[in-house]
Structures are given as structure tokens and as C-alpha cells.
């Protein structure tokens with residue numbers, strides 16, 4: 001019999017992701033709908049959160065606002081208490097590994113934001129420790145649930161593209177420096193010593209997105225830059241930006257697809273959405289964003305002729321057709337929480353485990369290595385059993 005309730009330790013519940021995505025867009029809507037529906041289509045498991053962090057007053061304010069009964073500043077006590085089944089981690093990246101170790105050792109099912117760790121060694125150790133402890137483990141993979149990417153996946157599965165040749169992605173927007181306008185991201189994102197950097201932030205996402213849609217990443221070449229060397233933090237104090245704020249990368253995928261992805265917090269948006277992927281195949285192409293997806297079939301492809309001497313009056317953007325919103329898509333963070341809870345309660349499949357998280361960290365580490373050395377870095381297949389897996393350059 002599945003339990004009727006599942007207790008969730010939400011560590012870092014007052015942070016940007018912990019509060020906005022995991023609490024207010026996931027756990028609270030799940031609570032409001034009466035819990036997670038299990039595979040029999042009838043039984044529900046209700047969620048009960050405890051908000052954990054360092055500042056009791058802040059946690060209590062959130063708890064009062066949302067009618068949550070439990071808050072704590074004592075993680076060890078929560079981990080020792082059997083009424084809490086799942087440990088969930090939304091801490092800043094640097095603080096994550098020690099907390100995950102404690103949760104694994106306490107035998108809790110463990111779910112975490114990405115990246116799982118700051119180094120491949122630490123990420124693999126987490127995956128192996130979780131396996132040794134026999135605990136269920138999961139890592140976020142929210143981008144797969146973006147409506148635009150859901151449409152892209154449907155197009156791929158339908159055979160629309162023929163043979164997929166290449167992917168070009170643009171992610172980014174201008175993050176203010178913090179002096180004449182406040183920055184819209186936490187300042188630790190711009191300090192390497194605090195676990196910041198756009199490669200560490202975004203390559204774990206790119207890894208599972210590329211794996212899911214196109215094929216596993218075999219190699220990466222990346223040029224990382226710190227374009228803005230000095231910023232001003234949340235308290236108005238100037239600091240040196242030591243982490244990369246832009247990365248220009250080429251990924252070679254299993255099966256031969258080439259993906260070029262630019263990730264930048266120093267770009268002004270001249271696109272429809274903050275992320276866009278163009279996929280070109282022999283039979284058709286698509287441009288997918290967060291929500292939207294437009295396609296052009298080979299039969300509707302215009303025949304441009306290069307002539308720079310004459311103004312070109314053809315409206316190329318008008319040649320694309322919008323893919324309809326046929327299937328409603330729920331918030332990605334909420335959907336992945338429901339999947340993880342089903343995994344914990346009824347052993348439903350959940351491929352986005354700590355080993356998947358380690359592959360994301362491996363890609364970030366390889367991207368930074370590539371940028372440091374100016375070389376293309378090959379990625380080895382990671383397994384839970386292998387004694388040591390490292391990225392090697394060619």
C-alpha cells in the first residue's frame with residue numbers, strides 16, 4: 001500500500017529557485033490538487049513540506065504566507081526524523097555536496113537542483129554513495145518540459161526532420177552589472193570561488209537536453225569569457241567577477257549531429273524568446289523557444305540566390321509555420337516533482353538520477369577545461385562501477 005502522505009525537507013526554501021519554482025510552482029500546487037496521482041489513476045499521495053534554512057524569521061514568514069506547518073533551522077534533526085521521507089536541495093551550488101552526503105547517509109530519498117556538485121569527482125562520488133546506500137535519487141531536468149522543447153521532441157519522433165544535421169542554440173540576456181540598475185541574478189553566479197559561472201550553470205542543462213533530443217555528447221569545444229570583470233552585489237558593494245559570464249561552444253553528438261550553443265548573460269535579446277534552438281534536417285527545419293516552435297518543410301523551402309548587389313525583398317521569417325499547442329503542458333518543475341514522488345512511492349522509472357547529474361557536471365568541467373586549454377575535449381562514458389572517469393583532450 002502506498003503511503004497517503006510524504007514528508008519533504010525543502011532545504012534552501014527561501015532562495016530564488018527553492019521558493020519560486022520548487023515551493024510555489026511545484027509543492028504547493030501539488031498540495032492544492034490533493035497530492036500526486038499514482039499509476040492506478042485513483043490513489044493520491046499528499047505532500048507535506050518542512051521549510052529548512054538558516055534564517056528562521058524568513059522561513060516562518062514564508063510558512064505563514066502559505067499555510068505551512070513546519071519550519072526548521074536544524075537540518076540534522078530533520079534528517080534524523082522519520083516523518084520526513086525526501087530531502088530536497090536548493091542551496092547555492094557550493095553548499096550542496098555536504099548536505100547531500102548527510103541526506104544520503106540518513107537514508108532519505110534525495111532530490112536536488114543542478115549542478116549536483118562542483119567537480120566530476122564529487123558528482124560521481126555522490127552517485128556512487130547513493131547507490132551504495134540504496135536510496136532513490138533525482139536531479140532536476142526542467143528544460144525538457146518547456147512547451148517549445150516538447151513540440152521539438154514531437155517533431156523529432158514524427159520523423160519530420162529526416163536526418164538531423166545540426167542544432168544552433170542561443171541562450172541569454174543582459175544581466176545588469178548592479179551599479180546603475182540592480183542585477184537580476186544572485187552575485188555568487190559571477191564568482192567562481194562561490195560556484196558561479198555560466199558554464200557550470202548552463203552546461204548541465206545542455207547535457208540532458210542534447211541527450212534527450214539528439215544524442216549523448218561526445219566532445220566539446222568551448223570558449224568561456226568574463227566579459228564584465230567588475231559587478232556590484234545585492235548590498236551595493238563592488239566585487240570582482242571571477243566567473244565566466246558567456247560561453248561559445250560546439251558539441252559533437254553520438255550519431256554525428258553538431259550542436260553549437262551560445263550561453264550568455266552579456267547579450268541583448270534579438271530573438272523571440274530567451275532561448276531558441278534551430279534544428280536543421282534533410283527534410284525540414286524548426287526553431288523552438290521556451291513556448292513557441294516554428295517549422296519549415298523541405299517542400300516549402302524558398303530558393304535564395306546570393307546576390308549582395310541587390311536588396312533582397314523576400315520575407316524569410318514569413319516562410320515558417322507555427323506548431324499548434326495541441327497538448328497542454330504543466331509547469332516543468334511540478335511535473336518532475338510528481339515523477340520523482342512516483343519514483344519514491346511506487347518505483348516508477350526515473351532516469352534523471354545522480355549519474356545523469358554527474359554527466360551534466362562532466363560536460364561543465366570539460367567545457368571549462370576546453371576553454372582553459374584551447375582544445376576540444378572528449379567525454380568518456382561514466383558508469384557507477386568504473387573506478388575513475390575523466391575527461392581527456394585530443
Ligand SMILES: NC(=O)c1ccc[n+]([C@@H]2O[C@H](COP(=O)([O-])OP(=O)(O)OC[C@H]3O[C@@H](n4cnc5c(N)ncnc54)[C@H](O)[C@@H]3O)[C@@H](O)[C@H]2O)c1
Pocket residue numbers: 011012013014015016017018053054090091092093095113114115140142186201
Ligand atoms: N533549474 C534551473 O533552471 C535553475 C535556475 C537557477 C539556479 N539553479 C540552481 O539552483 C540553486 C540555487 O540557485 P538560486 O538562484 O536559487 O540561488 P539563491 O542565492 O537565490 O538561493 C540559494 C539558497 O542557498 C542558501 N544558502 C546560501 N549560502 C548558504 C550556505 N553557506 N549554507 C547553506 N545555505 C546557503 C540561501 O539562503 C538560499 O536559500 C543553484 O545550485 C543553481 O545552480 C537552477
